[in-house]
Every structure is written in structure tokens, then in C-alpha cells.
Amino acid sequence: MVAGGLEQLKSPAEEDFDVVIAGYGPVGRVLALQLGRRGHRVAVVERQLVSYPLPRAVHFDDEIARLLQSLDASPEQMPHAVEAYDDQYEWRNAAGEPLLQLEWRGGGRSGWNTSYFFHQPSVEAFLHDKVSALGSVTVLRGWEAESRYETEGQITLHVRNADGERRSLTGKYLIGADGANSKVRQWMGTTMTDLGYFHDWLVVDLLPKEPMQVEPPALQICDPLRPTTLVPGGPGRRRFEFLRLEGETKEEFSSEANVWELLKPWGVSPGTADIERRALYTFQARWCDSWRKGRMLLAGDSAHLMPPFAGQGMSSGLRDAANLEWKLDLVLTGRADESILDSYGTERAEHVRHFIERSMQLGEIICLTDPADAAKRDEKMTGDIAAGVSMPAHPAPRLGDGLHRYDHSGGTLSIQAAVRGADKEGLFDDVYGPGGTLLLRKEGLRNELPEDLHAALQATGVRVIALGTVPAADTAVDVSGAYSAWLDEIVADAVLIRPDFYVYGTAVAGEVPELVQEFLGDLQPTKAADARPALTGSSR
Structure with a gap:
């Protein structure tokens, strides 16, 4: 009501x-x-x-x-x-030379485009x-x-x-x-934990009256005279961001008149675009x-x-x-x-730290306003790019300490790829629904899992899906071979994937029951401790 x-x-x-x-x-x-x-x-x-x-x-x-x-x-x-982005995210110096290219083209490990605006x-x-x-x-x-x-x-x-x-x-x-x-x-x-990162940036969102051509569409201009960001803002929209320099007051810098002056070199005027929003932000880097x-x-x-x-x-x-x-x-x-x-908190704090540090690392590149320091940066980075040095689209860190095994892949992000099920073909979650999964390399591994463990696992919301050649309610055909290749990569015959897409742990043939028991025990640590046999003899 x-x-x-x-x-x-x-x-x-x-x-x-x-x-x-x-x-x-x-x-x-x-x-x-x-x-x-x-x-x-x-x-x-x-x-x-x-x-x-x-x-x-x-x-x-x-x-x-x-x-x-x-x-x-x-x-x-x-x-x-939402619009998919299928180009590089390029960083250039004041002369227009590439300094860094982040590969935002193509698909990511989760089955979708690497980037969306x-x-x-x-x-x-x-x-x-x-x-x-x-x-x-x-x-x-x-x-x-x-x-x-x-x-x-x-x-x-x-x-x-x-x-x-x-x-x-x-x-x-x-x-x-x-x-x-x-x-x-x-x-x-x-x-x-505050890393002491403070920079004021003016964020300007535009509604262009005609398509704006920027190549590539996501671009950082590392010009010490005015570091500038240009990115899409979603379908039919553009975003510009400008660093506030020392000596510029916040009020004058963020005024509408100054915004149009900042946009003028890019061919943007009241005749070509409307300002949807302008706001001055202090970018920070910290976590609880x-x-x-x-x-x-x-x-x-x-x-x-x-x-x-x-x-x-x-x-x-x-x-x-x-x-x-x-x-x-x-x-x-x-x-x-x-x-x-x-x-x-322990899982997420460690995980987000990597993204904060990557963001700061990139910010240190673009926010240089001293010409001599910028020249040194340009020399090093143009040399790196000539040598083929590149940076992935974003970090892929492991979760911090928490509810996962400390094996080869515990705490890392799982993949999602196309499969064929009993009556549907598509991305795994579209075929079998979202949720946790114990993924087995082959159907015969199901025989390792006793009925009581299977039932207990399913009661937690984790289903058991095996790769096979004949699709069924609990058997997936790996149409592209992506899952088999991933299991090879992580040296596993079974992988237990949590509902948030992160790996709890892996097992090879013969160790699947142990993997499931450990997961169930981690969910109920008190009961698991009570169920353990008492230790006898001396300890040291």
C-alpha cells in the first residue's frame, strides 16, 4: 500500500x-x-x-x-x-601515444562480456x-x-x-x-584502513544530441595539464571526468560555465549535448x-x-x-x-583490497600533474607497451580466509560456459538454475558419493552435476569443452562451487566424499566437532 x-x-x-x-x-x-x-x-x-x-x-x-x-x-x-563493451580501455599521454591498454574486449570467465556500461x-x-x-x-x-x-x-x-x-x-x-x-x-x-588517497574529480554526464565519436570509446588522457576520463555512460550517454588542479576552487571548477569550457576541446557544446549531471567527488581508498x-x-x-x-x-x-x-x-x-x-568480512576485505590497490595503481598513472614526473612515466610506459606488456581487465584475486579450502583453487572465481541439458542449451545457470554446484568430470564419480552425503549436500542448496555425453537433469554436455579444460587447469576431477560462484574446494577421483564432508563440517563447525571421535593417547 x-x-x-x-x-x-x-x-x-x-x-x-x-x-x-x-x-x-x-x-x-x-x-x-x-x-x-x-x-x-x-x-x-x-x-x-x-x-x-x-x-x-x-x-x-x-x-x-x-x-x-x-x-x-x-x-x-x-x-x-545496459550496453556491452567490446573494445580496449586505452590510456594515452598528452601527445596521444598509448601508455596502457586494458583488454576489455570479448568474454570473461563468467560467460558474459568482460565489461558493460x-x-x-x-x-x-x-x-x-x-x-x-x-x-x-x-x-x-x-x-x-x-x-x-x-x-x-x-x-x-x-x-x-x-x-x-x-x-x-x-x-x-x-x-x-x-x-x-x-x-x-x-x-x-x-x-x-585508509590508504590516504584523496583527489577531487568533476564528473559530468551528458545526453548527446547526436552520436559522439570517441576512439576507443573508453579513454584516459594522462595529460599533466588536465587529466581527463572519457567513457560511455550507458545507451545513448557519455561521461567525462576532469581532475581538479591545485589552486582551482571547488565552486568555480564545478560551475556550469566552467564545465562547458572543459568540454569545448572535445567539440561538446550546448548545441551538441545536454548536461544531465555534474558533481564534484573526492575519490578515496579505504575499507573497514x-x-x-x-x-x-x-x-x-x-x-x-x-x-x-x-x-x-x-x-x-x-x-x-x-x-x-x-x-x-x-x-x-x-x-x-x-x-x-x-x-x-575476512573473505571480502582481502578480496576488495586487491581492487582498491589496482584502482590506486591506475590513479597514480593518470593523476600526475608534474610535467617532469609525467615525462618519466611516459617513457617507461611507452617502452612497456612496445615490449608487449599488458594488464588484464581486472584482478582475479582469491578470497581472504574463510569458508573455503586452501587447495589449488579454493576461494577463486569459477567459470560459467555453455552446456546442453535435458531440454535446453545455454549458459550453465540458464540451463540448471543459479545455486551451488558439485561439478564432476564424469558420471561415474557419482558412485563415490554415499546417499546420505548426497542428500545432505543437496539440503544446503548445492546440486550435483556431472559432465557426460547424454544430457539429463543432472548431466551436462560440455558443448565447448570449457569445463573439461578448466578441470584440467585446476587439476581436479570434482569442484565444489558455492552459490556466489566462488570455489569451495576441489578433489581428484577417490576424494569426493572427503570434499563434501569438509564443506558440510564448515557449515556446522560445532556439530562437526561433536561428531569427531575423541582423541586418545598423548599429544605433543
């Missing part, structure tokens, strides 16, 4: 939820959609009455495309908002429609978190609207997806040292911030959501011990 622009709860009984989320940006929406689709009762509190109508993030990668695919929101389902308000609206269709999610707009009260079994969030009305929402967990100035983070009192305290957890910008040069800010926040959601689901349904939530 909607009154005064607010979605209202229907009765006092509906004040009780499984999860309460503070913040309804991309991370809050995806978390609400994931949990709501699993049947959990979710409340989302957002202090703004309406969604922010202007673009902020503009890029995501193939891993996030797979996450959106799992929510029936793949890039192909949002052509009005998108219009954030349109994507958020698409996701909101899906959230609204769920009877299990309640979105409260215009309500701001004021305080919280935590007990052993639940946490209560006290909220207030602009009219001074107050209400209380109770859940088992409170997720702070409430941005860089997170109130939930303040309540947790966590310290932050603790992501959980009791029943409070953090995700997205509330947990980490990074410069945008690798295009991984929002993607990192959505990785948080994917990591947290499946663990919360298991805990809420009693299929896993609450202690597995401690693995969320």
Missing part, C-alpha cells in the same frame, strides 16, 4: 522480519531481491522518498552480469539500460520492479534510521520519517548498505577492518571506497551482497551455524 509516497506496512505483526536492510541503492536492492526470492521476510529502510534520478556508477563486469543473470536481470534483459537509474528501476513483485519484501521510503537495540536473538531498528512519526522494525540481522556515511558502520564502531559486529553487518560503500579507474566500485559492493546472502540464507533456515557469518 502507498500513502504520501511511502510504502506502508499492513499491520503491526509485519514489523517483525528476518532481515532489515538500511539503504536501497544497488547493493540494498540486490540483497533484498536475493533474500526475498528465497522467501525471507525483508524490510528495507531508505531515507530518500524517491530513487536518485541521476547516474553515478556506469560500469560492471562479467561476474556481476552473472549475478544479475541469477536474478532474471541479465544485461540482455535490460537493453534500454549502464545507466544506473534505469537498472535500479528494473530491480525495484522485481523487488516490488515479491510479497516478502517491504520497502519503506522516507524513513531514516535513528537508533538500534540488540538482544541475543534479534536486533530492533528505530526509524523516523520527516513528519516525526516513529516505528520499530525487528529482525534477526541488520545490514548496513547505507553508503559512505553509513550510520550502521558508526554504530559498529569499526576502524578503517571489521564487517560484522553481533547482528550488524556492512556491505557496499559502507564497507569500502575506491577510486573509479578500474570501474569496480559498484561491482565490489555487489560481490559483498552475493557473498553475504547465501550465508545468511543458510543461517536463517538453520542449515548452518551462525559462526559462518564471520567468514564474510
Whole structure:
């Protein structure tokens, strides 16, 4: 029900939820959609009455495309908002010479294009429609978190609207997806690792009146006189970013008159484009040292911030959501011990650190404003590019310590490729649905897994799929050979893939039961310890 622009709860009984989320940006929406689709009762509190109508993030990668695919929101389902990018991301010096080429062409390991540019308000609206269709999610707009009260079994969030009305929402967990100035983070009192990176950039989003030709479409100009970024902003849109130089005041630099002056060298004028948005940002690099305290957890910008040069800010926040959601689901349904939530922060903090450091590394290249330093940079980097030195599209780090084995591939991102099932051919998740998977190299390996272990594994939401020659409900034909090649690469006959697409661990023939038992034990560490036989004899 909607009154005064607010979605209202229907009765006092509906004040009780499984999860309460503070913040309804991309991370809050995806978390609400994931949990709501699993049947959990979710409340989302957002202090703004309406969604922010202007673009902020503009890029995501193939891993996030797979996450959106799992929510029936793949890039192909949002052509009005998302466009695939199939070119290099090139960095040039003031003379126009290439300094660095990031290979953003072709497909990534998750089965989608390496890169996509998108219009954030349109994507958020698409996701909101899906959230609204769920009877299990309640979105409260215009309500701001004021305080919280935590007990052993639940946490209560006290909220207030602009009219001074107050209400209380109770859940088992409170997720702070409430941005860089997170109130939930303040309540947790966590310290932050801050790498001391501060640069002011003016972000300008344009609606061109005619197509703008930039080659390649994603370009960094490493000119010490004015470092500049040019990237697509989603279908029919362009983004420019300009570094604020020493001596330029924030007010004058971000004025509309100055924006047109900055755009003039690029042939952009009021006659060729409209300014959709202009905003001055201070790019930062930091992450939380603790992501959980009791029943409070953090995700997205509330947990980490990074410069945008690798295009991984929002993607990192959505990785948080994917990591947290499946663990919360298991805990809420009693299929896993609450202690597995401690693995969320340790896994994600180490993982996001690599993306922050890559973003800073790229920022150090472009933000040089001293001509002598820039000349040294240009000499080294033009030499590197002549020698064939290149950089991958984005890092592929291992998760930090947590809920995975420490074998060859535990904690790394799995692949997704085309398969043929019983009645369908396509990407793996489209054929078999999203979720965890124990993937076996051949059908005969199923015989290694006793019925009780098979049933226990399936009860956690992990299905068993074998590669074979005849497609079936639990047998996939590896149409391109990608999965066989991957198993060769990771030296495995079986790989257990978590619902967030990361590898729990691998096994060779004869060791599949051990892999499954270890996974089940990690989900229920107390029960697993109780089930172990007592040790006898002396120890040393």
C-alpha cells in the first residue's frame, strides 16, 4: 500500500522480519531481491522518498552480469539500460601515444562480456520492479534510521520519517548498505584502513544530441595539464571526468560555465549535448577492518571506497551482497551455524583490497600533474607497451580466509560456459538454475558419493552435476569443452562451487566424499566437532 509516497506496512505483526536492510541503492536492492526470492521476510529502510534520478556508477563486469543473470536481470534483459563493451580501455599521454591498454574486449570467465556500461537509474528501476513483485519484501521510503537495540536473538531498528512519526522494525540481522556515511558502520564502531588517497574529480554526464565519436570509446588522457576520463555512460550517454588542479576552487571548477569550457576541446557544446549531471567527488581508498559486529553487518560503500579507474566500485559492493546472502540464507533456515557469518568480512576485505590497490595503481598513472614526473612515466610506459606488456581487465584475486579450502583453487572465481541439458542449451545457470554446484568430470564419480552425503549436500542448496555425453537433469554436455579444460587447469576431477560462484574446494577421483564432508563440517563447525571421535593417547 502507498500513502504520501511511502510504502506502508499492513499491520503491526509485519514489523517483525528476518532481515532489515538500511539503504536501497544497488547493493540494498540486490540483497533484498536475493533474500526475498528465497522467501525471507525483508524490510528495507531508505531515507530518500524517491530513487536518485541521476547516474553515478556506469560500469560492471562479467561476474556481476552473472549475478544479475541469477536474478532474471541479465544485461540482455535490460537493453534500454545496459550496453556491452567490446573494445580496449586505452590510456594515452598528452601527445596521444598509448601508455596502457586494458583488454576489455570479448568474454570473461563468467560467460558474459568482460565489461558493460549502464545507466544506473534505469537498472535500479528494473530491480525495484522485481523487488516490488515479491510479497516478502517491504520497502519503506522516507524513513531514516535513528537508533538500534540488540538482544541475543534479534536486533530492533528505530526509524523516523520527516513528519516525526516513529516505528520499530525487528529482525534477526541488520545490514548496513547505507553508503559512505553509513550510520550502521558508526554504530559498529569499526576502524578503517585508509590508504590516504584523496583527489577531487568533476564528473559530468551528458545526453548527446547526436552520436559522439570517441576512439576507443573508453579513454584516459594522462595529460599533466588536465587529466581527463572519457567513457560511455550507458545507451545513448557519455561521461567525462576532469581532475581538479591545485589552486582551482571547488565552486568555480564545478560551475556550469566552467564545465562547458572543459568540454569545448572535445567539440561538446550546448548545441551538441545536454548536461544531465555534474558533481564534484573526492575519490578515496579505504575499507573497514571489521564487517560484522553481533547482528550488524556492512556491505557496499559502507564497507569500502575506491577510486573509479578500474570501474569496480559498484561491482565490489555487489560481490559483498552475493557473498553475504547465501550465508545468511543458510543461517536463517538453520542449515548452518551462525559462526559462518564471520567468514564474510575476512573473505571480502582481502578480496576488495586487491581492487582498491589496482584502482590506486591506475590513479597514480593518470593523476600526475608534474610535467617532469609525467615525462618519466611516459617513457617507461611507452617502452612497456612496445615490449608487449599488458594488464588484464581486472584482478582475479582469491578470497581472504574463510569458508573455503586452501587447495589449488579454493576461494577463486569459477567459470560459467555453455552446456546442453535435458531440454535446453545455454549458459550453465540458464540451463540448471543459479545455486551451488558439485561439478564432476564424469558420471561415474557419482558412485563415490554415499546417499546420505548426497542428500545432505543437496539440503544446503548445492546440486550435483556431472559432465557426460547424454544430457539429463543432472548431466551436462560440455558443448565447448570449457569445463573439461578448466578441470584440467585446476587439476581436479570434482569442484565444489558455492552459490556466489566462488570455489569451495576441489578433489581428484577417490576424494569426493572427503570434499563434501569438509564443506558440510564448515557449515556446522560445532556439530562437526561433536561428531569427531575423541582423541586418545598423548599429544605433543
